[in-house]
Amino acid sequence: MKFLNSQTIVIAGAGNVGWHLAIALSKAGWNIKNIYSKNIRNAKKLASRVNSIATIDFHEIYSADIIIFCLPDDVLLQKLKTIYIPAGKILLHTSGSLGIDVFNSISVNYGSLYPLQTFKKGNDDLDFSTIPVFVEGSNKKTISILQKLAKSISDSVQQANSQQRLFLHIAAVFACNFSNQMYCLAEEICKKHNIDFQLLVPLILQTAMNTKKILPSLNQTGPAKRKDMAVIGKHLEILSAYPELKDMYSSITNSIFVRNNEDGHA
Amino acid sequence: MKFLNSQTIVIAGAGNVGWHLAIALSKAGWNIKNIYSKNIRNAKKLASRVNSIATIDFHEIYSADIIIFCLPDDVLLQKLKTIYIPAGKILLHTSGSLGIDVFNSISVNYGSLYPLQTFKKGNDDLDFSTIPVFVEGSNKKTISILQKLAKSISDSVQQANSQQRLFLHIAAVFACNFSNQMYCLAEEICKKHNIDFQLLVPLILQTAMNTKKILPSLNQTGPAKRKDMAVIGKHLEILSAYPELKDMYSSITNSIFVRNNEDGHA
Numbered sequence: 311m312k313f314l315n316s317q318t319i320v321i322a323g324a325g326n327v328g329w330h331l332a333i334a335l336s337k338a339g340w341n342i343k344n345i346y347s348k349n350i351r352n353a354k355k356l357a358s359r360v361n362s363i364a365t366i367d368f369h370e371i372y373s374a375d376i377i378i379f380c381l382p383d384d385v386l387l388q389k390l391k392t393i394y395i396p397a398g399k400i401l402l403h404t405s406g407s408l409g410i411d412v413f414n415s416i417s418v419n420y421g422s423l424y425p426l427q428t429f430k431k432g433n434d435d436l437d438f439s440t441i442p443v444f445v446e447g448s449n450k451k452t453i454s455i456l457q458k459l460a461k462s463i464s465d466s467v468q469q470a471n472s473q474q475r476l477f478l479h480i481a482a483v484f485a486c487n488f489s490n491q492m493y494c495l496a497e498e499i500c501k502k503h504n505i506d507f508q509l510l511v512p513l514i515l516q517t518a519m520n521t522k523k524i525l526p527s528l529n530q531t532g533p534a535k536r537k538d539m540a541v542i543g544k545h546l547e548i549l550s551a552y553p554e555l556k557d558m559y560s561s562i563t564n565s566i567f568v569r570n571n572e573d574g575h576a
Numbered sequence: 577m578k579f580l581n582s583q584t585i586v587i588a589g590a591g592n593v594g595w596h597l598a599i600a601l602s603k604a605g606w607n608i609k610n611i612y613s614k615n616i617r618n619a620k621k622l623a624s625r626v627n628s629i630a631t632i633d634f635h636e637i638y639s640a641d642i643i644i645f646c647l648p649d650d651v652l653l654q655k656l657k658t659i660y661i662p663a664g665k666i667l668l669h670t671s672g673s674l675g676i677d678v679f680n681s682i683s684v685n686y687g688s689l690y691p692l693q694t695f696k697k698g699n700d701d702l703d704f705s706t707i708p709v710f711v712e713g714s715n716k717k718t719i720s721i722l723q724k725l726a727k728s729i730s731d732s733v734q735q736a737n738s739q740q741r742l743f744l745h746i747a748a749v750f751a752c753n754f755s756n757q758m759y760c761l762a763e764e765i766c767k768k769h770n771i772d773f774q775l776l777v778p779l780i781l782q783t784a785m786n787t788k789k790i791l792p793s794l795n796q797t798g799p800a801k802r803k804d805m806a807v808i809g810k811h812l813e814i815l816s817a818y819p820e821l822k823d824m825y826s827s828i829t830n831s832i833f834v835r836n837n838e839d840g841h842a
Binding site for chain 1 (some may be wrong): 740781
């Protein structure tokens with residue numbers, strides 16, 4: 311089998327990020343020697359998808375030239391305390407919130423490859439080429455291999471230092487996890503009142519698609535934007551039955567109010 | 577000019593909803609006799625788009641068979657206090673939060689036509705056919721015309737009573753206005769740290785598109801879902817500089833925690 315590059319890769323971690331990254335790199339032609347996971351079933355499942363070998367032996371990560379850690383931050387930090395890495399290896403992580411300096415006592419070649427997307431294993435039709443990938447490397451050698459890796463899977467490769475990546479991650483938590491939580495609360499309201507959640511999907515899609523053309527701050531609609539106190543009062547009254555939803559409704563409505571005043575659109 | 581139906585329509589209100597509804601009905605072949613707005617420029621702009629006549633005289637609404645009020649709830653309630661409607665007219669509103677009984681002392685033919693979508697005037701490529709439209713009518717005659725109106729513009733016409741519509745509206749506020757507010761907060765973080773907001777758009781689109789296939793409660797990702805306290809702690813520390821963002825981060829993270837515990841996925 312002919313590979314894109316002679317350098318080999320180990321993916322340490324077979325969670326959501328490891329899953330999609332390994333598949334994307336394998337599709338791009340990289341040789342993924344091992345998939346490490348503490349859970350052998352997860353490792354085997356992913357290894358079989360990317361023509362690789364599953365292992366639960368953490369020392370197997372030394373088998374490749376490039377080690378990509380797709381582990382939760384705290385797990386990675388624990389592992390790094392006891393790790394000994396042979397010279398020449400390139401160590402990368404995929405964390406939004408860890409600096410690359412977590413590696414600096416272990417290797418000279420290290421960095422981060424951070425794909426800005428929400429990953430779930432089941433989602434097989436994810437198009438990696440559209441996902442912005444942010445890279446940061448400790449030296450020229452690492453940056454060069456990071457560029458090769460990132461450009462082989464994404465059309466949108468950006469440089470970002472550890473501080474920028476941290477803010478990107480926080481922004482992503484708001485834009486993705488917290489907007490999804492708003493969908494969850496809508497789902498709960500639907501469930502309580504026998505409404506099919508799917509009826510909200512065109513609205514959700516339109517709201518998201520609008521961000522392609524116009525900044526969300528210029529695109530707010532609804533009772534809070536209109537300062538429609540009659541509607542807001544009615545909603546809060548109805549939500550009295552669900553105190554947590556009521557609190558959330560109040561605080562986000564307030565957050566919209568404050569910005570209405572600032573931009574003079576009220 | 578040949579119209580779809582001999583019955584004529586007045587649209588009272590040339591805001592975001594009136595704008596898109598008038599255009600959709602006109603495209604479907606309905607005869608829109610007048611566009612009323614207290615702002616003649618708004619009325620004229622919309623009237624010119626739908627081959628209609630602009631008016632700032634509220635009494636002109638009596639010129640048509642069907643009067644569709646696309647006004648803010650409080651404005652509509654004010655207008656209804658002084659209105660006298662000739663017999664036989666059909667009165668409809670497009671409000672999520674008003675019952676249809678607001679019309680019951682004025683007419684026998686009344687109802688609601690509620691399109692569940694976020695409307696902005698500038699957004700010209702909105703596809704009305706995919707928007708769920710909820711109808712409720714006071715009698716058979718009104719329900720029949722409501723079905724004709726709704727089916728002429730949407731492939732997804734549903735019956736919903738005033739109570740169901742109110743919950744739909746609250747769910748829509750969460751799914752649309754509040755998720756958009758999460759995008760706004762992400763936009764602010766990007767702005768403060770020189771990050772191009774457009775880099776978040778693939779993430780936003782994916783999060784929204786996931787709702788087509790899987791309920792959002794089964795699709796949460798990120799540090800709160802993983803109970804990754806190291807990352808959450810770091811984010812909260814960074815957000816100390818922005819107390820409002822920090823409070824919002826805390827309360828939505830908590831909202832995710834609570835549900836993690838409930839569904840045993842923690």
